[in-house]
Each structure stands twice: as structure tokens, then as C-alpha cells.
Amino acid sequence: xxxxxxxxxxxxxxxxxxxxxxxxxxxxxxxxxxxxxxxxxxxxxxxxxxxxxxxxxxxxxxxxxxxxxxxxxxxxxxxxxxxxxxxxxxxxxxxxxxxxxxxxxxxxxxxxxxxxxxxxxxxxxxxxxxxxxxxxxxxxxxxxxxxxxxxxxxxxxxxxxxxxxxxxxxxxxxxxxxxxxxxxxxxxxxxxxxxxxxxxxxxxxxxxxxxxxxxxxxxxxxxxxxxxxxxxxxxxxxxxxxxxxxxxxxxxxxxxxxxxxxxxxxxxxxxxxxxxxxxxxxxxxxxxxxxxxxxxxxxxxxxxxxxxxxxxxxxxxxxxxxxxxxxxxxxxxxxxxxxxxxxxxxxxxxxxxxxxxxxxxxxxxxxxxxxxxxxxxxxxxxxxxxxxx
Amino acid sequence: xxxxxxxxxxxxxxxxxxxxxxxxxxxxxxxxxxxxxxxxxxxxxxxxxxxxxxxxxxxxxxxxxxxxxxxxxxxxxxxxxxxxxxxxxxxxxxxxxxxxxxxxxxxxxxxxxxxxxxxxxxxxxxxxxxxxxxxxxxxxxxxxxxxxxxxxxxxxxxxxxxxxxxxxxxxxxxxxxxxxxxxxxxxxxxxxxxxxxxxxxxxxxxxxxxxxxxxxxxxxxxxxxxxxxxxxxxxxxxxxxxxxxxxxxxxxxxxxxxxxxxxxxxxxxxxxxxxxxxxxxxxxxxxxxxxxxxxxxxxxxxxxxxxxxxxxxxxxxxxxxxxxxxxxxxxxxxxxxxxxxxxxxxxxxxxxxxxxxxxxxxxxxxxxxxxxxxxxxxxxxxxxxxxxxxxxxxxxxxxxxxxxxxxxxxxxxxxxxxxxxxxxxxxx
Numbered sequence: 001x002x003x004x005x006x007x008x009x010x011x012x013x014x015x016x017x018x019x020x021x022x023x024x025x026x027x028x029x030x031x032x033x034x035x036x037x038x039x040x041x042x043x044x045x046x047x048x049x050x051x052x053x054x055x056x057x058x059x060x061x062x063x064x065x066x067x068x069x070x071x072x073x074x075x076x077x078x079x080x081x082x083x084x085x086x087x088x089x090x091x092x093x094x095x096x097x098x099x100x101x102x103x104x105x106x107x108x109x110x111x112x113x114x115x116x117x118x119x120x121x122x123x124x125x126x127x128x129x130x131x132x133x134x135x136x137x138x139x140x141x142x143x144x145x146x147x148x149x150x151x152x153x154x155x156x157x158x159x160x161x162x163x164x165x166x167x168x169x170x171x172x173x174x175x176x177x178x179x180x181x182x183x184x185x186x187x188x189x190x191x192x193x194x195x196x197x198x199x200x201x202x203x204x205x206x207x208x209x210x211x212x213x214x215x216x217x218x219x220x221x222x223x224x225x226x227x228x229x230x231x232x233x234x235x236x237x238x239x240x241x242x243x244x245x246x247x248x249x250x251x252x253x254x255x256x257x258x259x260x261x262x263x264x265x266x267x268x269x270x271x272x273x274x275x276x277x278x279x280x281x282x283x284x285x286x287x288x289x290x291x292x293x294x295x296x297x298x299x300x301x302x303x304x305x306x307x308x309x310x311x312x313x314x315x316x317x318x319x320x321x322x323x324x325x326x327x328x329x330x331x332x333x334x335x336x337x338x339x340x341x342x343x344x345x346x347x348x349x350x351x352x353x354x355x356x357x358x359x360x361x362x363x364x365x366x367x368x369x370x371x372x373x374x375x376x377x378x379x380x381x382x383x384x385x386x387x388x389x
Numbered sequence: 390x391x392x393x394x395x396x397x398x399x400x401x402x403x404x405x406x407x408x409x410x411x412x413x414x415x416x417x418x419x420x421x422x423x424x425x426x427x428x429x430x431x432x433x434x435x436x437x438x439x440x441x442x443x444x445x446x447x448x449x450x451x452x453x454x455x456x457x458x459x460x461x462x463x464x465x466x467x468x469x470x471x472x473x474x475x476x477x478x479x480x481x482x483x484x485x486x487x488x489x490x491x492x493x494x495x496x497x498x499x500x501x502x503x504x505x506x507x508x509x510x511x512x513x514x515x516x517x518x519x520x521x522x523x524x525x526x527x528x529x530x531x532x533x534x535x536x537x538x539x540x541x542x543x544x545x546x547x548x549x550x551x552x553x554x555x556x557x558x559x560x561x562x563x564x565x566x567x568x569x570x571x572x573x574x575x576x577x578x579x580x581x582x583x584x585x586x587x588x589x590x591x592x593x594x595x596x597x598x599x600x601x602x603x604x605x606x607x608x609x610x611x612x613x614x615x616x617x618x619x620x621x622x623x624x625x626x627x628x629x630x631x632x633x634x635x636x637x638x639x640x641x642x643x644x645x646x647x648x649x650x651x652x653x654x655x656x657x658x659x660x661x662x663x664x665x666x667x668x669x670x671x672x673x674x675x676x677x678x679x680x681x682x683x684x685x686x687x688x689x690x691x692x693x694x695x696x697x698x699x700x701x702x703x704x705x706x707x708x709x710x711x712x713x714x715x716x717x718x719x720x721x722x723x724x725x726x727x728x729x730x731x732x733x734x735x736x737x738x739x740x741x742x743x744x745x746x747x748x749x750x751x752x753x754x755x756x757x758x759x760x761x762x763x764x765x766x767x768x769x770x771x772x773x774x775x776x777x778x779x780x781x782x783x784x785x786x787x788x789x790x791x792x793x794x795x796x797x798x799x800x801x802x803x804x805x806x807x808x809x810x811x812x813x814x815x816x817x
Contacts, residue, residue, distance in 0.1 A: 048722035125578030
């Protein structure tokens with residue numbers, strides 16, 4: 001009963017602080033709202049279309065014009081014509097066009113005479129998505145052109161129309177993009193970027209909340225509220241922040257999978273569980289960081305470093321397998337990494353409990369972290385013997 | 390004439406005093422030193438280590454070969470030989486492959502249907518099914534690229550065999566199969582390496598963000614201790630904002646030119662990132678970019694009133710800045726509003742200019758638009774930061790007056806705000 005009263009007192013105190021200093025709500029609700037609006041509108045197109053693709057037409061024949069029209073008609077591409085290669089190269093270097101196709105002089109004549117003119121293309125792989133998509137588009141177009149040339153010849157030889165396709169394309173590929181049928185970058189990135197942002201915000205705001213007690217010397221007052229019990233003080237703070245961040249997390253999940261209709265194979269209820277676990281694990285990590293370094297500014301800097309690194313080490317952009325071996329193990333130290341596994345199981349494969357239960361355990365393991373530093377943090381709170389700036 | 394000289398001399402004296410004072414502040418603040426020198430110097434190294442390889446090789450895939458014919462076996466062998474994928478499992482049926490996919494042991498499945506070989510023999514189009522793990526697009530890209538490249542190769546091979554059987558010579562067959570051979574060039578990033586494009590962008594984002602955080606930290610501290618930078622020139626009586634802004638800017642500018650040279654020129658050399666640019670072009674870019682970042686930070690740090698609050702309020706902007714540069718998501722696909730929003734940040738132009746000149750090896754003309762944008766930004770931010778200092782200085786100088794007014798107002802309403810505040814925090 002006493003514990004409960006202590007906790008209630010801390011909760012009341014925390015809510016007062018929220019009212020006094022808008023930074024907590026601004027840093028959590030304000031920040032995540034901005035991020036949500038940003039990511040959901042930024043990738044509005046899902047897949048970029050009308051990418052500028054440069055073409056230098058040295059041939060100027062009906063064949064080359066046809067090719068250019070076809071290229072322009074693709075969903076991905078928009079043709080930008082250049083008079084010479086020099087100009088086109090300059091435009092590609094400055095990122096104005098994603099690629100340059102050079103149609104050789106006399107291509108039509110050479111094709112007609114079976115002289116096999118060489119078609120050359122250049123890609124700018126530094127503007128990543130644009131370059132990669134342009135590559136895909138050019139490859140498709142040039143193979144279609146080759147097919148068209150072959151079809152002309154086969155038609156001239158009197159092969160029947162049905163048989164032509166089998167000859168031009170003996171093998172075709174039927175691609176199934178599991179869980180993201182339209183190759184939507186918005187689905188792919190927002191699905192992970194938003195929880196990643198939430199993790200970053202939780203770690204920073206919670207470290208700040210615990211650090212502010214040290215910085216403004218109110219830590220003794222906090223302990224007085226709970227009759228000197230550090231555990232009660234932490235629990236009280238945790239309850240307030242868990243409710244706040246879980247609410248944000250739940251709204252985020254509802255927003256993604258319900259309002260925005262992001263594809264989800266499994267159940268949205270399981271994703272609720274995932275986000276709450278992510279919240280708890282991130283909070284534990286925040287306590288651990290400030291507990292190890294009870295100097296607000298240092299703890300915040302380390303927290304910032306840690307949470308920003310989490311974006312890279314989670315492996316949703318560049319998979320962890322591609323990182324250097326000595327970095328790979330570190331990935332497990334980020335709650336987000338486990339959330340990523342959980343989410344993959346639930347959203348893509350509907351793995352259910354059997355699929356994601358190891359991740360639940362991993363995320364719950366983070367909850368032990370605060371226990372290792374609680375004594376040290378209490379020492380800092382009581383003695384206030386660490387630099388506050 | 391004599392008077393003018395005196396003015397210039399005073400100006401210079403003030404300028405030097407302010408710049409030195411700012412440097413003193415920077416070097417006596419542990420937190421700022423940590424951000425400038427530990428984060429500024431270590432972050433680039435750390436990111437380079439993390440993205441050292443940058444290329445995903447040998448993505449494990451499962452193969453379900455229901456056809457079990459010579460064509461499918463050859464296809465599988467060739468698939469296994471590609472850089473992108475590795476045949477990790479050969480499964481008897483789709484169930485087994487699906488299970489492996491769910492267990493995350495494979496990131497793709499290739500299914501050869503029972504009639505795969507038959508259809509090829511019958512000269513029909515035979516279809517193979519590819520199932521991709523979309524949780525990470527690089528898996529998808531690898532599986533898609535490898536299966537398609539092998540498909541193109543196999544198509545060519547099957548056709549050549551058929552034409553040979555029909556009595557065509559090799560040359561005739563080649564003319565038919567590939568009437569227009571193509572030549573691929575990806576000069577700046579040959580294997581679509583993730584690290585080359587991302588690191589080039591991250592490096593400059595680090596310059597901007599560490600400068601902004603460090604400066605905000607210092608500004609917040611000074612405000613907390615009631616010695617805002619704006620109150621520096623006492624004897625100026627609200628005049629001479631130019632030398633305050635320029636003097637402070639110069640201190641950061643000097644430091645960050647050094648850090649910038651390290652980040653933009655030395656770090657890429659250490660890790661073997663492509664450095665195809667001319668040295669003086671990169672220096673010119675740094676000159677513009679760092680100056681811009683200094684006044685950008687000065688403008689926005691005026692929003693910071695408390696020491697640590699910059700992290701709470703603005704840390705989440707770093708990843709967003711990276712997206713706004715247009716290196717990953719193409720600029721042409723960025724919605725109009727965010728495109729305009731991206732003009733706020735120096736990195737939007739700095740990163741593009743850096744990529745064009747340093748990584749792609751262009752000259753200044755390839756960064757023409759970006760350099761102009763950086764210049765405009767610098768002018769705007771210089772103006773804004775001057776206005777900010779002017780306003781703050783005015784408030785500081787008229788503090789007593791404002792306090793008096795406030796007190797009078799409080800008396801009028803009959804509430805003692807301060808006592809109330811104290812009570813609220815103490816929880817009484």
C-alpha cells in the first residue's frame with residue numbers, strides 16, 4: 001500500500017512537470033507527429049515515377065525515335081533529350097538525370113543489315129533508388145527492343161504469331177513480392193522508420209527526464225516523495241512514460257495498419273504487443289544509459305549516438321549480414337533489431353506466436369538492464385555528486 | 390578620414406575579442422568539446438566501419454525443382470554462381486521452402502514448375518516463379534537481379550542452340566538472338582554499393598548536425614546562466630550586430646573548416662571511398678557549406694533556451710535531413726512541400742554538391758545550382774541570425790523595464806506567478 005501511495009505521488013509529480021515544462025510533450029508527441037506526417041507523405045508515390053532519363057540520339061531514325069517514345073511511355077521514365085554526350089554526362093554528374101542512353105549512329109541501318117550496333121548506357125549509382133530503377137527500366141527496354149527485332153525477322157520468315165513468343169522468350173519469370181506487392185518504398189521504409197523514430201524519442205526523452213532531476217537538483221525531492229525508495233520513484237516515472245509512449249505507439253500502429261492500410265499478413269493485435277515491448281525495452285535502455293553515466297549531458301550524447309546508430313544496425317536498409325563481422329553481433333544490443341524480426345514475422349509471414357516468441361524474450365531481457373544500475377543511479381540521486389553540466 | 394580608421398579599428402578589435410571569447414567558451418565547455426571533437430571526429434569513422442562492405446552478397450535462397458530436368462539444373466547452377474544469391478537449400482516442395490522462409494533461413498524462393506523443361510522443348514514460354522522477402526529491399530533486389538540475369542543468359546543460350554539445330558551459323562544466330570548488344574556503364578558506383586552513396590551523404594550531414602548541436606548546447610548553457618551571447622557587446626549599446634555575428638561565426642567557422650577538411654577529405658581517403666574531385670573544388674564547396682552551416686546553426690540555435698533541450702527537440706531531424714538530400718529517394722519524386730522544406734537545410738545542397746564533385750568526379754559546373762543555393766542560404770541565415778541577436782539584445786537591455794511591466798501586471802491581476810511556480814514544482 002505504501003509503495004502504491006509513493007508511486008501515485010511520483011505520478012502526480014511527473015504530470016505536474018509535464019504541465020510546467022512543455023518540452024516533454026513537445027519532444028515526444030510533437031516530434032513523432034512530425035515524423036509520422038513526414039514519412040507518410042514523403043513516400044506518397046510509393047514508387048518513383050517519371051525519373052528523368054537522358055538520351056543522346058545519334059541515329060535519329062524511326063527505330064530510335066520509337067525506342068525513345070517507348071522509354072518515355074514507361075511509368076518509371078521520362079526522357080530528357082541531349083544533343084551530345086558531353087552535355088548528357090554533365091547532367092548525369094550533377095544528378096539532373098538518372099542515366100544516359102547513347103543510341104549509336106546508324107543504328108537502324110546496322111540493325112537492318114544485321115551488323116549488331118552496340119547500344120551503350122550509363123547509370124549514376126550515387127542517387128541510389130533513382131539509379132537502380134533507371135537500370136531496371138533500361139534493361140527491360142533494351143531487351144524488349146531486341147525481342148522486337150527478332151520478332152520482325154521471325155515474322156518475315158513466316159513463323160506463326162503464337163509460336164513467336166515461345167521462341168523470343170523461352171523462359172519468363174513470375175515475381176511474387178511477398179507482403180509488398182507493389183514494391184512500395186513507403187510501406188517498406190515507413191514500417192520501420194517510424195518505430196525507429198519512436199525508439200530514438202523514447203531514449204532521448206526518458207534520459208532527459210531522469211537527467212533533469214540531477215541537473216536541476218530535484219532528485220532529492222523526488223526521493224523524498226517516495227520516502228527514499230529509488231524503485232518506487234523509477235516505477236512511478238516508468239508508469240507515466242510507458243502510458244505516454246505506449247499510447248503513441250498504439251496510435252502509430254493503428255495509423256500504419258488501419259488508417260493507412262499498410263499490408264499486414266498477421267494480426268494488428270500482435271503488433272500492439274510488439275510496439276509496447278519496444279517501448280518497455282527502449283525505456284530500460286534509457287535507464288541503463290543514465291544509470292551508467294549519471295551526467296545528463298554525457299548520457300544524452302551517448303543516448304543520441306546509440307539511438308541514431310540503431311537505424312543502421314537494425315538492418316532494414318543494409319542487412320546485418322552485409323556489415324563487418326565484428327559489428328554484426330552489436331545489432332542484438334538494439335531493441336529495434338528485435339522489433340524488426342518480430343515485425344517481419346507478423347507483417348510479412350503471419351508467423352504468429354511460434355514465429356516471434358524468441359523476439360518477445362529478447363525484448364523482455366532488456367528489462368533486466370535497469371536492475372544493474374539502479375543502485376548507482378540512486379547514489380547519484382542522493383549524493384548529487386556528478387557534474388550537472 | 391581619421392574617424393573612419395578609428396571605426397575600422399574598433400570594429401576589428403571587437404571582432405577579435407568576440408571571436409576569441411567564443412573560442413574560449415567552446416574550449417572550456419566539456420559538452421561542446423565532446424560533440425565537436427569526439428562526435429565530429431569519431432562519427433565519420435564509426436559510420437565508415439559500419440558500412441565498410443556496403444554490398445550484400447550471396448543472399449540465401451531456396452530452390453524447389455519440381456521439373457528436375459537438365460535445363461532447370463543448369464539454371465540453378467548458374468543462379469548459385471551469381472554474386473547476388475546462393476542456393477542455401479534445395480527443397481522437395483513449396484511447403485518446405487515456405488517454412489524455411491518463415492524461419493528466415495532463406496530470403497527468396499525459386500520454383501521450377503513440373504512442366505518447365507517440357508515447355509522449353511515444345512518451344513513455348515515456360516515460367517518460373519520467384520518469391521521475394523520484402524522486409525529488406527536489398528534481398529528483393531538481389532533475388533530479382535540474379536534470376537533475371539540468369540534468365541537473359543539462358544534465353545540467349547536456348548535460342549542459339551535452337552538456331553544451330555535449325556542450321557544457322559553462330560554469327561547468324563547471334564544476329565537474331567541479340568540484334569542490338571548493349572554495353573553497361575555504372576561509372577560512379579559500379580556494384581550499386583550501399584556504402585558509397587550513403588557515406589558520401591552522411592559525412593556532410595555529420596558536419597551540419599554536430600555543428601548545430603554543439604552551438605545550441607553552448608547557447609542553451611549561456612541562456613541558462615543568463616549570459617546570452619547577445620549581451621556581449623555592452624559598450625555597443627545595441628549597435629554593431631555585424632561584428633557580433635561575424636565574430637562568433639568566425640570562431641566556429643575556423644574550427645569547422647578544420648573538422649570539415651578532416652571529414653570531407655581525410656576520412657574518405659582512410660576508408661578508400663572514391664575521391665575523384667579536384668582538391669580545390671572540394672575546398673571551395675567546404676568554404677561555402679561550412680559558412681552556411683555556421684549561420685544556419687546560429688539562426689536555429691536561438692530557439693534553444695536550455696542546455697540539453699536541443700537533443701530532445703531536434704535529434705530526430707538528422708535522419709530526416711538525410712532523406713531530404715535526395716540521394717536515396719530521388720528529388721523528382723519528393724512531394725512539393727517537402728522539397729521546399731528541404732531548402733531550409735544546408736545539407737540538401739551540400740550533399741548533392743559533394744556527391745557530384747567528390748564521388749562522381751565532376752568539376753564546379755556540376756555543382757553550379759547547389760553552390761548558388763548555398764550562397765543564398767548563407768545570406769538569408771546571416772541576416773536572420775543578425776535579426777535574432779538584435780531582438781535578443783533589445784530584450785536583454787530592456788529586461789528591467791519588461792520585468793517591471795510584468796510585475797505591475799501581476800499586481801494588477803493579483804497572482805504571484807513565481808510563488809505559484811515554485812509550489813507546483815515542489816508539489817505542495
